[in-house]
Amino acid sequence: MHQQGALAYQQTANVVASSRERESALLMKAAAGLQKVKDEWPGSFDGLKPALTFNRKLWTILMASVMKDDNPLPSDVRQNVANIGMFILNQTREILLEPYKAPHMIDGLVQINRQLAAGLRGV
Numbered sequence: 694m695h696q697q698g699a700l701a702y703q704q705t706a707n708v709v710a711s712s713r714e715r716e717s718a719l720l721m722k723a724a725a726g727l728q729k730v731k732d733e734w735p736g737s738f739d740g741l742k743p744a745l746t747f748n749r750k751l752w753t754i755l756m757a758s759v760m761k762d763d764n765p766l767p768s769d770v771r772q773n774v775a776n777i778g779m780f781i782l783n784q785t786r787e788i789l790l791e792p793y794k795a796p797h798m799i800d801g802l803v804q805i806n807r808q809l810a811a812g813l814r815g816v
Contacts, residue, residue, distance in 0.1 A: 713813045713814070714813070714814070716755070716810075716813050717809075717810040717811075717813040717814045718810075719751055720751065720806040720807070720809055720810035720813070721806070721807065721810045722747075723744075723747055723748040723751050723806050724802075724803045724806035724807050724810070726740075726743075726744040726747060726748070727744050727745070727748060727799050727802055727803050727806075728799070728803050729744070730744045730795065730799060731795070731796050731799045731800070731803070734795065734796045738792065741788070741792060741795055742789070745785050745788060745789060748781065748785065748802060748806070749781070749782060749785045752778045752781045752782065753778070753782075755774060755778060756774065756775050756778035756779075759771040759774045759775055759778075760775060774809075777805060777809075780805075781802060781805065784798055784801060784802055785802070
């Protein structure tokens with residue numbers, strides 16, 4: 694019986710670890726796409742909307758995940774992630790409405806993604 698419990702714990706830990714690693718990798722991918730747009734601006738104007746869309750979709754999924762009743766994170770952490778997500782969505786809307794602001798506003802999005810990714814990796 695004890696062995697089954699240990700196996701179940703290990704399987705659960707592996708799923709949680711792989712979820713965190715996957716989320717971290719996706720956040721880094723989104724950050725890299727946004728950074729590329731900024732680094733190559735204004736020649737990267739055509740890449741702006743796809744990079745912002747990927748990041749917005751990712752954050753929409755993250756926000757939906759933390760707001761689920763069965764999410765194991767403490768409620769204050771869940772609320773913080775949701776608040777950051779709302780900030781991301783608002784910044785994205787601002788950039789889409791006024792793309793000339795993109796180079797200045799992208800830095801914050803990139804930094805948030807990188808910091809959350811590092812936290813998920815335990816760095």
